[in-house]
Amino acid sequence: MIKQQFSSVWTREPRQPKVAGLRRDQIVGAALEVLDAEGLDALSMRKLGAKLNVGATTLYWHVANKDELLELALDEIWGLVHIPDPDQTPWREVATTFAYNFRLTMLEHRWVATLIGSLPSVGPKAFELTDRLRRAFISAGFTGIDIYLASSALTSYVLGQVVPEVTAAKAFGDKGFDSEMMLDAMDSLAADYPEMLAEYREALPADPGTVRAMAFDFGLLCVLDGLESRLRR
Template identity: 75%
Template sequence: MTQQQFSSVWIREPRQPKAAGLRRDQIVAAALELLDSEGMGALSMRKLGAKLDAGATSLYWHVRNKDELLELALDEIWGLMGIPDPEQTSWREVATTFAYNFRATMLDHPWVTSLIGTMPSVGPKAFALSDQLRRTFIGAGFTGVDVYLASSTLTSYVLGQVIPEITATKAFGEKGIDPEIVIEAMDELGADYPEMLADYRETIPADQQTARALAFDFGLLCVLDGLESRLHQPHK
């Protein structure tokens, strides 16, 4: 299999706008509005040009194709995390703030989940966030590659929790499936597991958003506790 060549909008200098022409930041802002209002499937260079009342030439002056536009949009998302200064805040507070803000950002911009991991994150805002997390885990006491493994572990946890949440919301709506219908089905299909069904009735909130928030809190604490315990283990 031939190895794919690396390509990115960030490896070439941005073009200056033509006289009275569109700026790149205007194009990206309009793309974000379209993505937020109509989703990934609705974004096209033609539709974006119509929104900006501009021809294709004005758009292609700044971005060669839709992929480059999406790279720029993704970098804007990385800039929305708003985490505290790692030098002024405890590492757990920074990590917790990042996790909650990352979750909230993805829920506000669900289209971004289809870009993370498929588009390169090598823009200035992605690097700034990565460096904040790097300094956070160095301040916690991690060294070497563990600094980056700790950061990726936290990031992967948030992605693993939120992507299924977004997928379920797309499939079943904000409120999800009627919990009474779910319980009736479980009573019938899981009749051989009465204790588990009783636990489900007594412990799982009927409101899906509450249940998801509780699950996120529990898992995040476990991840942070695990990272902290790692710091106290002697290196072999």
């Protein structure tokens, strides 16, 4: 089986702009505007060139293709996930701040959920964020590969919570289903489970956003408690 060769925009030196030409950061900034306003499917090199009032040749001077452009945009998103200095902040505070800011960043830039995992995150801002998490887990007491496994567990938790949230918002809008109508439908669809239906009506808030926030809080505490328990052992 032939393995796919690794390729990234970050493995080669960026080209300098031609005289009075467009800089790469300007191209990336315009791409982010299109992505935030219209989504991933709307971005094309042709549309981006029109937005910047340049021809395709100018864009391809800086990036070989759309995937390279998206790599650059993805790294800008990693740079938006702010966390405190792990050398001056307790590890749980660093991890908690990362989790909430990562969730918020993904919800504000929903197109990024599709890119994480499908494109390499090997840019400078991704490495800076990774190193901060690494240092936080070292200060907690993790050693060896457990440092990276702990960081991965935390990141995977956030992705697992937020990706379905982003997908649902794209499919059904920010407000989602009418909760009362859904519960009324469940009265017949799940009639064999009356205790569960009663618990849904009594325990769950009516606002879907509140439910999602509660679920995120609960799961995050479980992840951090689990990591701390592993350290004690």
